[in-house]
Amino acid sequence: MQGGGGIKTRPTAPTLEEVAREANVSRATVSRVVNGSPKVSPDVVTAVNAAIAKLNYVPNRAARSLASRTSGAIALIVPEDTTMFFGDPYFAAIVQGITRRLDESEFLLNLLVASTDPSHKTLRYLRSGVVDGALVISHHEGDDLQREAGLALPLVFGGRPSQAGDHIFVDVDNVEGGATGTSHLVDIGRRRIGTVSGPLDMPAGVDRLEGYRRAMDAAGMPSDAYEVADFTAAGAMEATRRLLDRFPDLDGLFVASDLMATGAFAAIAERGRSVPDDIAVVGFDDSPAALSGPMPLTTVHQPSEQMGFEMADLLLRHLAGDPDVPHRNIMPTHLVKRASA
Amino acid sequence: MQGGGGIKTRPTAPTLEEVAREANVSRATVSRVVNGSPKVSPDVVTAVNAAIAKLNYVPNRAARSLASRTSGAIALIVPEDTTMFFGDPYFAAIVQGITRRLDESEFLLNLLVASTDPSHKTLRYLRSGVVDGALVISHHEGDDLQREAGLALPLVFGGRPSQAGDHIFVDVDNVEGGATGTSHLVDIGRRRIGTVSGPLDMPAGVDRLEGYRRAMDAAGMPSDAYEVADFTAAGAMEATRRLLDRFPDLDGLFVASDLMATGAFAAIAERGRSVPDDIAVVGFDDSPAALSGPMPLTTVHQPSEQMGFEMADLLLRHLAGDPDVPHRNIMPTHLVKRASA
């Protein structure tokens, strides 16, 4: 017989036990080496590492997680659909920042783009112990992860959460940002200024609109020219059309995201009007979308990448037991002048 | 004393054990109910479910995984950096398809966008048992997940893997697709046709270029006007510049991805030439990028979303032990005529 041929024996992964045997030490010692315990004699460390290399050992994450009651992973929760998530470069920047922070740690990132049924499947997931904490971005008013089903998981929000509570979050001053963008339009002499806002169930939507209002008030101009959109280009195009219908004399437009600004551009072009001559446009984010349109977009910069980094950093510190992680983390914005306004 | 205040006792999650006690049955029975075993009397099922609901019980995934030796999760491996991954809507479509398939299953998806150090950290991850299988897209020649470190994990590729072997994959006929796109340029009377290809360490790059060659050969025209790019808009812009330098009389251009076509548009505009009058352009993918540029792009459609769905489906069937999942899955392409050619 030639070696029991026929049945395909899946080569079962080596365990701590086998490494211990190979190195002539106990499992505990191997475990210590694997976890970098300082109290192991150098020669034993060497021997164990040799055994690990020889057997090509990799710790079983489930076992480790079960015993240690930690998973070494965090989740990024995005309550939007895939299209939205991939469509806006803002998210790309956030993720970039998060992974940059995580890369210098041992933590893994689990992406959870959960538009459908956020309460049920997502919550089960979060409560099943697969992650030690979670980052939440693009948070809408409805979803109250924190309380729902008594979820006791460390959370850090990207953007001030709409519901009250002592949450840890990273954000910019959206009111101020909205005012900055709008004021610029005032400053360059526009007389009929409107805005396309984000959804009103998101603080970023509400606040940037409020910023528009304040700037208009301060300038003694009416703040009635606004339409609500959903942070997508298509939605913004629609909203801009409505705005142009209502205010044919519009000559300035503050759009609450760069991606939406591309939609606004399309609507404006469709009406045969030009940017910035007929209508000056200011966006928000300073994401790659600001440069992807027909013209470089003047926009309110927010440090998205750093915000992602910061979110991850705060969560990791929180998980590490750091008692004084700041809860309100407001990062600066500034106007970036380009061709559109 | 008021209830031991001071120490913040984290409410430890309920376990099978507690549910069993609550329902006056054994752990085994609860486990059966949780896993939908048919051999449990209806009233017991009811009682157990009541206890589960009351205690708000969610199975611990690590424990389950350890005992059952399966994780209920699969990974999507993308050997690119975050920017690239988020930048090309092609990936969005794939992910969309994958999640569509997964949503109708109990499996979770773990995204692994691993540009940096794909061999080490990623491999450890894959071998740690957190996933039962993996989907690999945007696969370059270097990364040989399969063999590397003896990884014995069920894999399904998006795009024919470059290394030999009996891999399961979903792909289109890129040679044919490339020929289709190029031939269209011939058909509409272009005389000096070039191409911007993908990287030559990826089959999709090589094959679409080969398709261009064949179409040119068949038309009796020279196939020397090609430049290699990297599937990014910026890279394609560069490549197109070089091409225009080398062939000032270029009047037709086949670009190996829609995203790259937007870069080509930019380069062409920069040179003061027009599309399609001066230069007709054909892309590949039929992704949203085809409609994001200054002009609707004529392109070779590939069913990206369905390909993602199919990949996930094949992997799940494979994991379920289905003995005859097809290994070579070639999906159809077709030309979509729009304004650019």
Place this chain on the structure above:
DNA sequence: TTGTAGGCGTTATCAT
């Protein structure tokens, strides 16, 4: 510094 032993929460194999 190293080893022993018990336990983490489930599943799975036996009996019953």
Place this chain on the structure above:
DNA sequence: ATGATAACGCCTACAA
């Protein structure tokens, strides 16, 4: 149909 009782692979007091 239900219940003991081992595993599963690792961590962690505790002991030596």
